Amino acid sequence: MHPLLLLSAAGQVAAHLRRELEAGRWTGKLPGVNSLAAELGVNRKTVETALRQLERDGLLLGQGPGRMRLIIPAGTKPAPSLRVAVLTYDTADRSLAYIVELQHALTAAGHSAVFLAKALTELGMDVTRIARLVKQTPADAWVVQSASREVLEWFHARPAPVFALFGRREGLPIAATGPDKIPAITVATRRLIALGHRRVVILCRGERRKPGPGRSERAILNELAAHGIPTSNYNLPDWEETPEGFQKLLTSLFKVTPPTALIIAEAPLFVAAQQFLARRGLCSPEHVSLICSDSDPAFAWCQPPIACIRWDAGPLIRRIVRWAADVSRGRTDIRQTSTPAKFIPGGTIGPAPTG
Numbered sequence: 001m002h003p004l005l006l007l008s009a010a011g012q013v014a015a016h017l018r019r020e021l022e023a024g025r026w027t028g029k030l031p032g033v034n035s036l037a038a039e040l041g042v043n044r045k046t047v048e049t050a051l052r053q054l055e056r057d058g059l060l061l062g063q064g065p066g067r068m069r070l071i072i073p074a075g076t077k078p079a080p081s082l083r084v085a086v087l088t089y090d091t092a093d094r095s096l097a098y099i100v101e102l103q104h105a106l107t108a109a110g111h112s113a114v115f116l117a118k119a120l121t122e123l124g125m126d127v128t129r130i131a132r133l134v135k136q137t138p139a140d141a142w143v144v145q146s147a148s149r150e151v152l153e154w155f156h157a158r159p160a161p162v163f164a165l166f167g168r169r170e171g172l173p174i175a176a177t178g179p180d181k182i183p184a185i186t187v188a189t190r191r192l193i194a195l196g197h198r199r200v201v202i203l204c205r206g207e208r209r210k211p212g213p214g215r216s217e218r219a220i221l222n223e224l225a226a227h228g229i230p231t232s233n234y235n236l237p238d239w240e241e242t243p244e245g246f247q248k249l250l251t252s253l254f255k256v257t258p259p260t261a262l263i264i265a266e267a268p269l270f271v272a273a274q275q276f277l278a279r280r281g282l283c284s285p286e287h288v289s290l291i292c293s294d295s296d297p298a299f300a301w302c303q304p305p306i307a308c309i310r311w312d313a314g315p316l317i318r319r320i321v322r323w324a325a326d327v328s329r330g331r332t333d334i335r336q337t338s339t340p341a342k343f344i345p346g347g348t349i350g351p352a353p354t355g
Contacts, residue, residue, distance in 0.1 A: 010049035013042060017050060021059055021071060029068040030060060055110055061325065062109040067318060082111045082328050085139035087130075089146035089166075091119045092268075097297065098313035102143075105321050111328070114139070120147060121241075125207060127154045134158075141327050143320060148207035161327045163320055168207060168214060173334050177319045179311035180338035181293060182219045188263070188291050188309070188343045189223040196352035197261040197289065198229050201253060202236045203246075203273065204265035204293075209236060216293060220263060243272070250276045260352040261289040267296035270306070285350030295344075304347025311341040 007015060017036075020026070030036075030051070037047045051069060054060045061070040084106055088094055094115055106113040116133055123129045125148045134142075142162040144155055149168040156162060156174050164176035192200055200220070208214040213221060213236060221231045234257075239249035250273060253259055264270040270292040277288060284290045285304075292299070292308040299306040319337050326333035 009042060009046045010053065013040060013046055013050035014053045016040070017054060018057075018059065021054075022074070026071060028071060030071055032068050052108065055108075063318070063321065063325070066314065080328055082140040082324055083138065084111050084113045084141050084143060084324060085116060085134075085137050086113055087116050087142065087144045087147075088119045090121045090268075093119065093145060098317060099145075101313065102317050102320060105317050106324060109321050109324060111324055113143075120145070120151065125151055127151060130154070141324065146207070149211065161323075161333075163323050165316065165320065169336065170215065174336075175323045175334050176336040177316045178338055179309075179316075179341040181216050181309050181311070181341045184309045184341040184343040185216050185219050185263075185293060186223055188293075188307070189220050191343075191345065192261045192289060192291075192349065193223070193227050193229070195289070195350065198352065199257065199259045200224060200229075200235060200261045200263065201259040202263045202265070203249075203269055204236075205241055206238075208265060209238065216265075246272055247276060254280065254282075259288065261291070261349070263291045263293055265293050267292060267294055267298070270296075284348045287353055289349040289352075291346075291349060299346075305344070307346030307348045308344050309341050310344050311339055315339040 017030075021030075031039075033044050033047050033051070036051075037044045040047065051060060052062075055062050055069070059072055061072055063069060086099070086103070088099065093099055103113040114137070116137055118133060120130075123133065127150060130151060131154070139160060142155060142160055143165055144152065144162060144167065145165045147155070147164065147167040149172075152162075152164055152167055152169055152172055152174065156172055162174055164172070164174055164178075166178040167176070169176040169178075189200070202217055202220055204214070204217060208217055212218075217236055221235060224231050224235065237249060237253070239245050246269065262273060264273055270290070274284070274290065277284065282288055290307065292306055295308045295310040296306075299308060315337075316339055323333050
């Protein structure tokens, strides 16, 4: 006598969908989770569990959150799973919502995502130190976040496929994605100019300044110049990239000819600048206007709201998952894509102070 198999609700759904797939009911893509849940009269979680089982069985291929799964034709050898190593910009970035979502999306697609022991900032963007760590990390493919040009060129020269998430990737034949901030940062700069600001300073890390200004930084400088405002190193200063070096830079900036507006590239630097100003009794926007060229969940709790550049991480995550699918099938994928960004005026910008 054969043993009695008691299937869970998800197991029953998986068995039903398997029969339907074998009967050829669908081709190309499977209907979405909501559609299947409504048809079968079960909840989304049950359907999702069943679909993940069919992915593991090699019948479906996940495309990332919110996208319909591809049906793998019978007799087709499933693509091998990848071990994707993720090299973040900063250690704290591993807890960012979109990085966590990326890890889950790669796992749902049948791959494994591992983080390196150290981040780019800890390694000082030093190619020699990065090479040592990479050598110790077994991986089929790499995702590198916010890397300098030199670092991306080094990864490009290696045999393992690499994906640049942000970073100085322009003109390099590697897969990449990131927000297109140029229209948004241009709108933000024009807003400052219209409010009478002439001393606008950009605060960003070295990889955004060297070997020359990044695209966003160039857009700001070009907009200032187009309105007859001379630009120099004052607008894009160099600084020692340590907490002490950042405080030293701010002290120098506000010593003689203080800026009336700061455009700051990262949320941690933005918070540090706000604290510096508060210690000196300088308020935003009364004494200095502040814009963060990125966004952060903490900004939603601030009053007045922080002026920032906001973008949707969903398309970026889906792009990386599609790239991993191509790599697992031996396809060359070096497309570079971008997602729109939007300037959120907030309440930290106002008219330039007089006097």
